[in-house]
Amino acid sequence: MGKRGGVGTGERSGPATVKRKERMPASTRRRGKRGVDPSSETVCLANRFVDGFEAEVLGAIDESWLLETLSGLIAIPSWEGRERGAQEYVATVMDGLGMDVDIWEIDETRLARHPDYTTEIERRDPLGVVGRARWRDGGRTLVLNGHVDVVPPGDRSRWTTPPFEMVRQGDRVHGRGVVDMKGPLVAGLAGVRAILASGASLRGSLLFQSVVGEEDGGLGTLASVLRGHAGDGAIVLEPTGLSVATAQAGALNFRLTVPGRAAHGALRHEGVSALEKFMLLYRDLVDFERERNRGVDDPRLEHLRVPYPICVGTVRGGEWASTVPESIRVEGRFGVGVREDVVAARQALEARVAASCARDDFLCDNPARVEWWGGQFAPCETPDDAAIVRVARGAARDLEVGAGEVVGVPYGSDLRHLVNTGETPGILFGPGDLREAHRENESIRVRELVEGARAVALCVMRFLS
Numbered sequence: 087m088g089k090r091g092g093v094g095t096g097e098r099s100g101p102a103t104v105k106r107k108e109r110m111p112a113s114t115r116r117r118g119k120r121g122v123d124p125s126s127e128t129v130c131l132a133n134r135f136v137d138g139f140e141a142e143v144l145g146a147i148d149e150s151w152l153l154e155t156l157s158g159l160i161a162i163p164s165w166e167g168r169e170r171g172a173q174e175y176v177a178t179v180m181d182g183l184g185m186d187v188d189i190w191e192i193d194e195t196r197l198a199r200h201p202d203y204t205t206e207i208e209r210r211d212p213l214g215v216v217g218r219a220r221w222r223d224g225g226r227t228l229v230l231n232g233h234v235d236v237v238p239p240g241d242r243s244r245w246t247t248p249p250f251e252m253v254r255q256g257d258r259v260h261g262r263g264v265v266d267m268k269g270p271l272v273a274g275l276a277g278v279r280a281i282l283a284s285g286a287s288l289r290g291s292l293l294f295q296s297v298v299g300e301e302d303g304g305l306g307t308l309a310s311v312l313r314g315h316a317g318d319g320a321i322v323l324e325p326t327g328l329s330v331a332t333a334q335a336g337a338l339n340f341r342l343t344v345p346g347r348a349a350h351g352a353l354r355h356e357g358v359s360a361l362e363k364f365m366l367l368y369r370d371l372v373d374f375e376r377e378r379n380r381g382v383d384d385p386r387l388e389h390l391r392v393p394y395p396i397c398v399g400t401v402r403g404g405e406w407a408s409t410v411p412e413s414i415r416v417e418g419r420f421g422v423g424v425r426e427d428v429v430a431a432r433q434a435l436e437a438r439v440a441a442s443c444a445r446d447d448f449l450c451d452n453p454a455r456v457e458w459w460g461g462q463f464a465p466c467e468t469p470d471d472a473a474i475v476r477v478a479r480g481a482a483r484d485l486e487v488g489a490g491e492v493v494g495v496p497y498g499s500d501l502r503h504l505v506n507t508g509e510t511p512g513i514l515f516g517p518g519d520l521r522e523a524h525r526e527n528e529s530i531r532v533r534e535l536v537e538g539a540r541a542v543a544l545c546v547m548r549f550l551s
Contacts, residue, residue, distance in 0.1 A: 135480075135483070135484040136484050136485070136544070139284075139286070140544060140547060142284065143280050143281055143284045143286065143543055143547065144280070144540045144543055144544065146280045146283065146284065147276055147277065147280050147536055147539045147540055147543065148276065148279070148280070149532065149535075149536050151276060151279065152272055152273060152276040152535060152536065152539060153252075153254070153259065153532065153535075155179060155272050155275065155276070156252060156259070156264065156268060156269055156272040156535070157252040158175060159172060159175055159176070159234070159263070159268045159271075159272060160250060160251070160252040160261040160262065160263055160264065160268060161250055161251060161252070162175055162250075163250050163262075164234050164235050164236055164263075164298075165235060165236050165237060165238050165239075165262075166207055166238065167207040167208060167209040167210070167212075167299075169209075169212065169213070169234055169235050169298040169299070170211055170212075170213050172234035172235075172268075173213040173214075173215045173234055173296060173298060174213070176215055176234060176271070176275075176296040177189055177215045177217075177296070179275060180215070180217035180275070180294065180296075181217075183217070183275070183278065183279050183282055184219075184282055185217035185218060185219050185278075185282075185294070186217070186218045186219075186220070187215065187216070187217050187218075188214070188215070188216045188217075188218065188313075188315070189213065189214065189215055190213070190214045190313070191211065191212075191213065191214075192212040192213065192214050192298075192305070192306070192309045194209060194212060194305065197305060197308065197309055197312070200308065200312065202308055202464070202502075202503065202506070202507055203303070203305060203308060204302075204303035204304070204305075204460065204461055204462040204463075205299060205302055205303045205305050205460070205461075206302035206303060206339070206459075206460035206461060207299070207302050209298070209299070212298050212299065212305065212306065212309075213298065214297070214298075214306065214309050214310055214313065215295075215296040215297075216293055216294065216295050216296070216310055216313075216315045217293070217294040217296070218291060218292065218293055218294075219278065219281075219282060219291065219292045219294075220291045220292075221286075221287065221288040221289055221290060221291065221550065222287070222288070222289045222290075223289075224289055224290070225288065225289030225290025225291070225550055226289075226290045226317070226318040226319065226473075226549060226550060227290055227291050227292070227293060227316075227317030227318050227319075228290070228291075228292050228293070228317055228318070228319050228320070228321070228474075228545075228546060228549045228550060229292075229293045229294075229295060229315065229316065229317040229319070229320035229321070229504060229508075229510060229512070230274050230278070230292065230293070230294045230295065230320075230321050230323065230542065230546075231294075231295040231297065231307060231310075231320060231321070231322045231323065231500060231501075231504065232267055232268075232270060232271030232274055232294075232295070232296060232297070232322075232323045232516075233267055233271070233296075233297045233298065233299070233300035233301070233306065233307075233500065234263075234268060234271065234296060234297070234298060235298050235299055235300055235301050235302075235306075236262050236263040236266065236268070236301070237262075237266075237301055237523075237524050239262050239526075240525075240526060241526070244526040244527075245526050245527055246260075246527055247260045247261070247527070248261075249261060249262040249526075249528075250262060252264065254532070255529075257531050257532055257533065258529045258530065258531050258532065259529065259530060259532060259535075260527060260528065260529040261528065261529075262528055263528070264518075264528055264529060264530045265325050265518040265519065265520070265522045265523045265528050265529070265530050266324075266325060266518070266520070266523035266524065266528070267300075267323060267324060267325060267516065267518075269325075269517065269518060269530050269535055269538075270323035270324070270325055270516035270517055270518060270535075270538055271296065271323055272535075273323070273516070273517055273535045273536075273538035273539040273542065274294065274321075274323050274516075274538070274539070274542045275294070276535075276536075276539040277538075277539040277540065277541070277542035277543035277546065278292065278294065278542070278543070278546065280539070280543050281543055281546055281547060286547060288546075288547065288550040288551060289550055289551065290549075290550040291317075291550075292546060292550065293315050293317060295307060295310045295315060297309075297310060297500065300499070300500050301461075302460060302461050303460065303461045303462065303463075304461075304463070304499075304500040304502070304503055306500075307500035307503040307504065308503045308507065311503050311504060311507050311508035311510075312507070316504065316508035316509065316510045317510050318473070318474075318510070318511075319472070319473055319474030319477070319510065319511055319512065319549055320474065320501070320504045320505075320508075320510045320511070320512030320513070321474065321478065321512065321513055321514075321515050321516075321542065321545060322499055322500055322501045322504065322512060322513070322514050322515070322516075323515065323516035323538075323542070324495075324499050324501075324514045324515075324516050324520075325516050325517060325518030325519060325520050325522075325523060325530075326488070326493070326495065326514050326515055326516055326518075326520075327488060327489070327517070327518065327519055327520075328482055328485075328487040328488040328515065328516070328517055328534075328537060328538060328541055329482070329488040329489040329490075329492075329493045329515075330475060330478045330479050330482055330488060330492050330493070330513050330514075330515055331386075331492070331493050331494060331495045331513055331514035331515065332386065332467055332468045332469075332470060332472075332475055332492045332493075332494070332513055333384070333386050333387070333424045333465075333466070333467040333468075333492075333493075333494035333495070334424070334465060334466055334467070334494065334495050334497065334498060334499055334501055334502065334514065335387075335393060335394050335421050335422055335423065335424055335465050335494070335495065335496045335497065335498065336421070336422025336423070336424075336426070336428060336431065336463050336464050336465035336498055336502075337419045337420070337421060337422065337461065337463040337497060337498035338419065338420045338422060338428065338431065338432065338458060338461075338462050338463070339417065339418070339419055339420075339458065339459050339460035339461045339462065340417070340418055340419070340420050340435065340456060340457065340458055340459070341415065341416070341417050341456070341457040341458075341459050342364075342367070342415070342416045342417075342418075342439065342454055342455070342456055342457075343413065343414075343415050343454060343455045343457070344360045344363050344364040344367060344403075344413070344414045344415075344416070344449075344454045345360055345363070345412070345413055345449075345452045345454070346358045346359050346360030346361070346362075346363060346410065346411055346412045346413060346414070346448075347410070347412060347448075348405075348409055348410050348411070348412040349409070349410040350408065350409065350410075351407070351408035351409060351410065352408070354410050357410030357412075358410070358448050359410050359411055360403055360411045360412060360413050360414040361403060361404070361411050361414055363414075363446065363448065363449055363454075364401070364403075364414045364416060364454075366442065366446060366449075367439060367442050367443070367449075367454060368398065368416075370438065370442040371396050371398070371438070372396075374396065374435075374438050375392065375394075375395060375396040375421075378394055378396075378421075378423075378434075379392050379393055379394055382394070382423070384424060384494060386424075386492055386493050386494035387424075387493075387494040387496070389489075389493065390494075390496050392421075392496070393421070393423075393494070393496050394421030394422065394423055394496065395419075395421045395496060396418065396419075396420055396421060397418050397419050398416050398417075398418040399417055399418050399419065400416060400417045400418075401414065401415075401416045402414070402415050402416070403415060417459075419461075420432075420435050421496065422463075422464070422465050423465065424465045424466075424467050424494060425465070425467070426465060428462070428464050428465075432458060435456060436456045439453075439454055439456050440453060461498070463497075463498020463499070463502060464498070464502045464506060465498075465502065466501055466502040466505040466506050467494075467505075468505060468511045468512055468513060469511070470492055472511040473511070473549065474511055474512060474513055474545075474549065475492065475511070475513060477545055477548045477549045478513055478515050478541075478545050479492065480548065481541055481544040481545045481548065482515075482541065484544070485537065485540060485541055485544065487537050487541060495514060495520075497520075499514060501513070501514055515541070515545075516538055517530065517534040517535055517537060517538030517541075518530045518534055518538075
């Protein structure tokens, strides 16, 4: 089914096989043009800008297949580095659609030599999966990208449904990953399925990257790009509500270690609380965030209250309830401007912390330490006149989805690897509301998934026409 081989960093020799033990949709195998499954949802495409053949393909998006396939993928827990089963499942789906599937073992030791490699999770056997569909020669190559890894479910008692079981309640489906981003990934596959079943005569080729490790740095997409899976345009299927995002901010994980001086709790004034010193620094970081965002004038980001946030996510410290804490360690993420140099951004935070320490009697002699670790998401952008931007904006307009104008997003993603390393102009464009992600009871409307499948299908047909 899969084919090995390839060049570039991020690959090691040795066969990779795809197991077929996962629960699969009965209707996965590609059908002929006259055997296209009708969608379970009636589609009305009255917009005069969608031609007859496009409408036929979009009307063939099979909601039942989409939901059945997504249910099988949600049922495979794929967090904290355990993504292989999900990758094998997606590879089998791609094979069932008739795509040529490239499957390879990612050599993380070799990949780690690349300057854009970052990770937070130790993985034993990361797997790369890219499906290819080819049409007539002489056309462009379009890349679709989606990740199978998800964030941890958190406190399961806060879920009203099992996180790794897709449950439909009314017009919404629930489960970890239905928004970020197994749902958009499967919606993309549903769109590709309808095109392949239609017998459409396109020009060029389609690469569908199913990747691991997006949530903690993007090693899967980096490995795919370095293997040669790049193109003339790319769509990363992150949940943008089908708005076309041409710019993404950067996000750099940082660690701040704040010293203190221990003392008995009964004599706390004789010690120096690291927690109190951290609070001084934290208040200054809040001011720093305000200052950095005050002058942002990019119209793509004007809908955001804080385009480049500084967030402290964890705080750890102290050894004993009745002891003044001698050290506090905090970890967070530092937002980077769309056109800001990453090195300069790091230096700006380090300088701000140093200046804050210099104003304190204790910290001036015992300064806090800044470290950079884990996910280091560089910013990126794609010009508004790029072909993929024009095609996606036209598709969104003709399907009457999204915000209408191009937007920017305040978070990092795998788009940077395609744009910066792969030199492939790309966008973020997928169904779902980001506010539903990374939280309990993650959910998405079924209609959003179907609309996402149609939007992807229309983009593919027009980019490769």
